[in-house]
Amino acid sequence: MAALTLLEARSLTCHFGGLRAVDGVDFDLAQGEIHALIGPNGAGKTTLVGLLCGRVPVQSGSIRLAGRDITRLPAHARVRAGIAYTFQITAIYPRLTVLDNIALAVQSRGAKNLAAGSLAALDRVGLAGRAAMLAGDLSYGHQRLLELGMGLALRPRLLILDEPTQGLANAEIEAFKALVRGAVPDMTVLLIEHNMDVVMDLADRITVLNFGRVLATGTPAEIRANAAVQAAYLGG
Amino acid sequence: MNGGAAKIWALHLGVLAALLAAQAVLPAYHAGNLARIMVLAVYAMGFNIAFGYTGLLSLGHALFFGAGLYGMGMPVALAGWGAGAGLVAGLAAGGGLALAVGLLALRRAGVSFMIVTLMFAQAGYLTILYYTPYTRGEEGIVIDRAARVLMGLDLSQDATRYCAALALFAAALLVNLALVRSPFGRVMVAMRENEERSRMLGYDPFRVKLAALVLSGLYAGAAGAAYGLLFGYVGAGFASIQYSILPLLYVLLGGAGTVLGPFLGAALMFYLIDLASGVTTAHLLVVGAALLVLVLFAPKGILGTLRDRGLTWLP
Numbered sequence: 001m002a003a004l005t006l007l008e009a010r011s012l013t014c015h016f017g018g019l020r021a022v023d024g025v026d027f028d029l030a031q032g033e034i035h036a037l038i039g040p041n042g043a044g045k046t047t048l049v050g051l052l053c054g055r056v057p058v059q060s061g062s063i064r065l066a067g068r069d070i071t072r073l074p075a076h077a078r079v080r081a082g083i084a085y086t087f088q089i090t091a092i093y094p095r096l097t098v099l100d101n102i103a104l105a106v107q108s109r110g111a112k113n114l115a116a117g118s119l120a121a122l123d124r125v126g127l128a129g130r131a132a133m134l135a136g137d138l139s140y141g142h143q144r145l146l147e148l149g150m151g152l153a154l155r156p157r158l159l160i161l162d163e164p165t166q167g168l169a170n171a172e173i174e175a176f177k178a179l180v181r182g183a184v185p186d187m188t189v190l191l192i193e194h195n196m197d198v199v200m201d202l203a204d205r206i207t208v209l210n211f212g213r214v215l216a217t218g219t220p221a222e223i224r225a226n227a228a229v230q231a232a233y234l235g236g
Numbered sequence: 237m238n239g240g241a242a243k244i245w246a247l248h249l250g251v252l253a254a255l256l257a258a259q260a261v262l263p264a265y266h267a268g269n270l271a272r273i274m275v276l277a278v279y280a281m282g283f284n285i286a287f288g289y290t291g292l293l294s295l296g297h298a299l300f301f302g303a304g305l306y307g308m309g310m311p312v313a314l315a316g317w318g319a320g321a322g323l324v325a326g327l328a329a330g331g332g333l334a335l336a337v338g339l340l341a342l343r344r345a346g347v348s349f350m351i352v353t354l355m356f357a358q359a360g361y362l363t364i365l366y367y368t369p370y371t372r373g374e375e376g377i378v379i380d381r382a383a384r385v386l387m388g389l390d391l392s393q394d395a396t397r398y399c400a401a402l403a404l405f406a407a408a409l410l411v412n413l414a415l416v417r418s419p420f421g422r423v424m425v426a427m428r429e430n431e432e433r434s435r436m437l438g439y440d441p442f443r444v445k446l447a448a449l450v451l452s453g454l455y456a457g458a459a460g461a462a463y464g465l466l467f468g469y470v471g472a473g474f475a476s477i478q479y480s481i482l483p484l485l486y487v488l489l490g491g492a493g494t495v496l497g498p499f500l501g502a503a504l505m506f507y508l509i510d511l512a513s514g515v516t517t518a519h520l521l522v523v524g525a526a527l528l529v530l531v532l533f534a535p536k537g538i539l540g541t542l543r544d545r546g547l548t549w550l551p
Contacts, residue, residue, distance in 0.1 A: 053436070079438035091433040093426060104426050107419045108438040114419065154437065 004031040006188050007158060012051050012061035014044075021047040023212035024061070029158065032185030036199045037192045039209035040232065045192045046088060048209065049160050052190070053085040054078040066157065079108070082157035086164060088192075090143050092150070094136025098127055101135050101146055105153035117153075125149035125179065141172040148176065152183060159183060160190045165198050177202055200224075208232070240549030247550075248413055251496060252406050259398050269510070271398045273503045274405035275463050276486070280498030281412050282455025283483035288492035289416060290448040291428030295350050295480050296357030299337070300453040302475025303329040304460020306364065306371065309470030313377045314370065319386040323461045330457015331450050333360075338449040342442055354480070361475045376471025384465055397466050404462050405499070408455060413495050415451070416551050424448050425493070485523075489530060491539030495551050500538060 007029040014022040022044045029035055037045050050056030052063060054075030062071045070078055079085075093101050103118040111117040122128040125145045130138065135146060144164065151159050161180070165173050173195070180189055180202060193199045199206060199220070206223045208215040210232045216223060223229055255274070259267055279301055286292040307329025308322035317325070341352040364371045371377070384391040391397050415421050423444055426434040431441050464470040473479075482505075483498070490501025508526055512519035534541045543550045 055436070074440070076435045076438050076440045079436060085436050087433070087436070091430060091436070093429045093433065095429055096425065100422060100425075103419075104422060104434070105437055107422070150437065 005029070006031045006066055007052070008064040009052065010062050012048070012063070013059050014047055014051055014056055015059060020212045022051060025209075025212070025214055027052075027207065027214065029188050029190060030205075032188055033204040034180065034184055034189045034191065034202050036203035036206045037190060037209065038194075038196075038199060038206060039215070043209040044212040045209055046162060047212075049085065049162060049190065049192060052158075053083050053160055055085070079154065079156070083160065084151045084154045084156035084158070085160045086147050086151045086162060088162040088166070090140070090147055092135045092143055092146055094134065096135060097131065098122065098133050098135050098138065098146060099131040102127075102149055102153055105150040109154050121149055121153035124152060126175070141168055144168060144172075145175070145179075148179060152179070152187075156187060158188045158190060160192075162192045163194060164191070165193065165195050173198060240551075243549055244413070244417075244551055248409060248495065251499075252402075252409065255402055255405070259395070259402075264394060267398055268394060269506065270503075271401040271466065272463075273506050274401040274499070275459050275466060276482070276506070277499035277502040278405055278408040278462070279456050279459035280483040280486040280490075280502050281408055281495075282452045282459065284487045284492060284494075284498045285412065285415070285424075285455065286449050286452035287484070288487055288494070288497070289421065289428060290424040290445055292445055292449060292452075293350050293484075294353040294449075294452075295477075295484075296337070296353030296355070296360075297452070297456055297483055298475050298477065298479035299353075299357040299360040300330040300334050300456035301460040301463075301479055302360060302364065302472075303333045303453075304457035304462075305464045305470045305474050306460075307457065308461035309377050309379060309464045310370065312379060312383050313470075316383075319384060319391065319465055322383075323386070323458070323465065326461025326464070327454055327457045330460060331454040334450045334453020334456070335446070337453075338446045342445050342449065354477075357475070357477065357480055361472065361477075364472045364475055371472065374472050376469055376473070379464060379468045379470065381468070384468060386465070391466050392468060401462070401466060404458065408458070409495065409499075413551060416495060420444075420447075428493075485527065488527070488537055491537030491541070491543070494537070494539040494543065497537055497539045504538075 005028055009025065009027040012022055012025045025048060039045055047056055051058055054073060058071050062069060065081055065083065070081055073081065099118055102121050103114055106117040106121055107114055119128055122131055125148060127142060127146060127149060138146060148164065165176055168176065177198065183189055203220055205217065206220055207217045208223060208229050215232055216226045216229050258270060262270065283297050286294055304326035308326030311317040311325050312322040337353060337356050341349050365373050381392045389396050391400055423439050427441055427444050435441055486501035486505055487498050489505055490497030509519055509523060512522035536544060539550060
C-alpha cells in the first residue's frame, strides 16, 4: 500500500467534565485500507469516531480529509465531503419502506436516476426483494444490512462502521465481511469492532485505544505481538 | 415508488372535480360554508407541511395566517392597493414571518419550538391590538366591495367566491401533492422520523426544517389573504391563539401527514361546530368529546387510520 493518506487527525482532544475521553490522539487513515479501532470499553473509540464524523465537536486538534481541513465542518457537511457513519445502535427509518430508506441515501449523493440507483444499492446488500417492506418489519440482521447498504449508497470516501457485527449470526457476519471487502479500495473503511475474529480477518491495520490515548498502531500480527496491548486488552 | 401514481391522481383530481360539481348541487348556505372550508383547508395544509410531514409542532401558526390577512388587508384598506397586489403581499408576509420565526425558533428543538412559536404568535396578536389606530384592533377592517375585485371578477359574489376558493384550494392541493412526492418531501419525512439519522445522511436539519416552515408560512399567508378578500373582513381574532389551535385540530382529525387530511378535518370540524352550536351553547364541549374519541380510537386521524388499514398508497 503506497500509503496515500486519506485522513489525518492531529492532537484530537475531547474532555467530558474531568473525563478525558479522547486525549491528544494522532490518527491517520491510508487511502483504501480497512482499519480497525479496538480497545476496552470506555477507551474512547466511539468518541474518537464521533469527532471524525462531526457528531462530537472538536475541542482541540485538527482533522484533514484528503488535505482539506474539516475540523470545524458540521456533521452533515462532512457526510457530503465523503465521511459516512453507521450507528452503533441500528438507525434506520423503521416506519418508511426499505426502498425509501435507501433512496434517502442515494439522493443525498445526488444520483441522477434515483429509482435505478436505489434498486442497485439494495441489490448490493441482497435486500432488493424486500424493497416494499417497512424497514421496521425487517429482521435485525436485515436492518443492519440495510444500514450498511445506506452507508455504501452514499459512496463515501471513508465509511465508518460502529460495531457492525454486534448481534449478528455467524452466517450474517460472513456476508458482512464480504461486503466490507468489496467496498475497498474505492472506499476506506474504519471499523470499531469487539469481535476479534472479524478484526484479525478484515483489518489491514489496527489502532488500539486505551484511556483516550493511542496505545499502538500496526498490522494484526504486530498488534498480536505487542506486549502493552496484551496487558491492556487482550488479557494476555 | 410509482405503483400508486394513477390511483393517487385519480383520487385527488376526483376530489377537485367533486368540489367543482358541488357548487351546482349544494344550497347557497352550504356552498358558502364549503368556500370557507376550502380556504381554511389551505391554511391547514400549510400547517400539515410543517407538523404532519416535517414533525414541527407549531402553536403559533395564527401569526402567519394573521400576517396573510393583515398583509393583504392593510395595504388594500389604507393604501388603496388592488386585490392582486394585496394577495401577493399577504403571501409574502406569511412566508417572510415564517422565515424570521424559523431562523430564531429552529435553533432549538422539540418543546422549545412549540413555546417559542406560541410566544411569537402572542406577540403578533398583541402588536395588532397595540396599533389599533391602523389595524382597527378587535373591531377589524372591513374590505370594501370595490376592492374585492380580482382580474375583473367580483369576489363578493357567491359563485365567483366559490370558484376563487376552489382555484386556490386546487393549486394548494396539487403543489402539496407534488411536494410530498418529491425527493425534498422524502427528506422532510426523514427529518420527522429520525433527525440524527438524516443528519448523518448529509441533510442539514436546520435548512430542511426552515424550508418546510417557510412553505408552511406561505400557505398560511395565502389562506389568510384569500380569507380576507373573499369574506371581506380582517380582524385581530384571526391572529389569536384559537386560530393557532384550529389547524392542529383539523390536521389531527383528518390525518397528519396526508394530503387530503387537512381538508377532510376542516370540513368535519366545521360542520361539527356548526351542528353542535345549533343544539347547545356548549359546542366546544362537543368538539372536546370528539377529539377525545379521536385520540383514543384513531390517533392517526381518519386518513392516517385508513392508510394503516390497507390504503398504503395514500400520500
